[in-house]
Amino acid sequence: MIVPFILWMLAFFVVPITLVLFVSLMSKGIYGGIDYTFTLENYLRFLDPIYLHILGKSLFISGFVTLLCLLFGYPFAYLVARSPKKYRNLLLFLVIIPFWMNSLIRTYAWIVLLRTEGVINTLLMQFGWANQPLALLYHDGAVLIGLVYTLFPFMVLPLYTSIEKLDATHLEAANDLGASPWRTFWNITLPLTFPGIVAGSLLVFMPSLGLFFIPDLMGGGKAMYIGNLIKNQFLAARDWPFGAAASVILLGLTFGFIYFYKKVSKNRPESEVL
């Protein structure tokens, strides 16, 4: 049992990560190759305000995406989980359907909707609600829409799981003890579904840091995030060691958040989601 697992972990986890870590500690070759001399230069370079700003902006927009997904996702997941059983699966199915299509194609679909001569602008002009096309695409706002849209199901599914298994008698008990519906929500529902909130937030926050093609396509290349930065180092700038160092930093952050989640959910072993 254990041997295939070890082989799997070696091939797909240990070796790639070791490679990235190794490359991040090497120097950049003159013609875009790797010069095998040890240096911490790549990590020090990341401390440049330009890159810290990109990282900060990435963390900020990912946080904002997470918050929006949570604000829309919680009531949505709540409604699905509390709807009659016969509709529940259908509603969940509708959330999952977009997964059957490549997310790159879905992003292009958004571009069709949002671009200057796109569906939305055409309609707005047609009905006289706008005199000239609105700039719906190619800025941070468009990236936000793309990220929220793409990652929304990752928020809804863990939230749904934790709300669905919420024992209704706990809510009745709170009601019985004099808690109004609002106070029942704050004192019982929210704390008991907290692990779902954390799990959903991580599942949205972490990928949104790395989803480079959405800022590329919907931000029009103007919006630089940590994901694009890494991609560009490998493909455009051909600075593999620096790209690897940025990757390691991103990975470190990710592990940090998972560690945080484990700490939070340790006190609630009954509701582990991730």
Add this chain to the structure above:
Amino acid sequence: MRKKEGEFKLPPYILELLNLNKSYDDHSVIDGISLQVGLGEFLTLLGPSGCGKTTTLRLLAGFEQPDEGEIRMEEKDITHLPAYKRDVNTVFQSYALFPHMNVFDNIAFGLKMKKVLKSELQQRVADMLSVVQMSEYAKRKPEQLSGGQKQRVAIARALVNQPKILLLDEPLGALDLKLRKQMQGELKHLQQKLGITFIYVTHDQEEALTMSDRIAAMNQGRIEQIGTPEEIYKRPKSRFVANFIGEANLLEAHIESLEKETMRIKWLDYQFSLSRYPSCKEKSLVHLAIRPENLRLCPRSEETSPLISATFQERTYAGAFYKTIVSVQGTELVVHETPEDVISATKGDRVYLSWSPHNLMVVES
């Protein structure tokens, strides 16, 4: 120690249910329930699963609304008052302790919702913890408690609010027999000490008989009979009550003739006379019930009370008594024989059955 009949005052009632009806998807769960509950009374709703007892309790708690009828508490209509505004508290069958709060916070929850001052809150929770003997467990989480301990916390969490009425939904159902017996006693003492009206739901007839001031025997969404445990046990009105509360042999007999105060009854080939009951008619069918412990077996015909010849079928040991089955012309009857009275007989032997006429109960069909 049971309170004597009439010790609690009826009326004034603390609670009145007037013709409650409730159905789900055209299936009637509660079918015209009317009931009055006296102040400080221990009233049990007893019946098999699906008889509507839990739904009745949920209507009282305010978790559900009746389709028709009225609930009055202290003469005020509370039918449509939401649960959180009602002066009643519930002990749930599954305890429903909040898993993210420790024992202290669970018990304090109701007081916090009522914005009770912190010093008073701590005093009242501490008092309640000692009443249910859980003081050392105040900092434990519910998952670290045993079933009996959770039960005590659930009771404390409800009682700390000093409700006018405590609703208990099969609160001892999940406990093992020994703990259940112990908790029955503790609950009864607590109720007498605090003087709070208890409305208790159970399907356990023994629990109902030992704890209640009055029992409402429920079947198919209706109350079949309401009365003290003695009334319910000794004078069951219906076949259902006779059979559900305690064990009973049901006999189908005919009324042969009516006299001034008695009636002649014929069961199989045997005739005997009983005092008349209100709606009896000549030549009509009548159902009789007799408890197994009120039947006696003797090997020979030597007694003077009604004697019926029967065939011995089998005998099983049941601890305090032997459970013996005999048949009279094809009808099987259960007899509880006390160990000192047990007769020697084997399958197929002729034995004689006797009973005191006053133990024969006329029940409605």
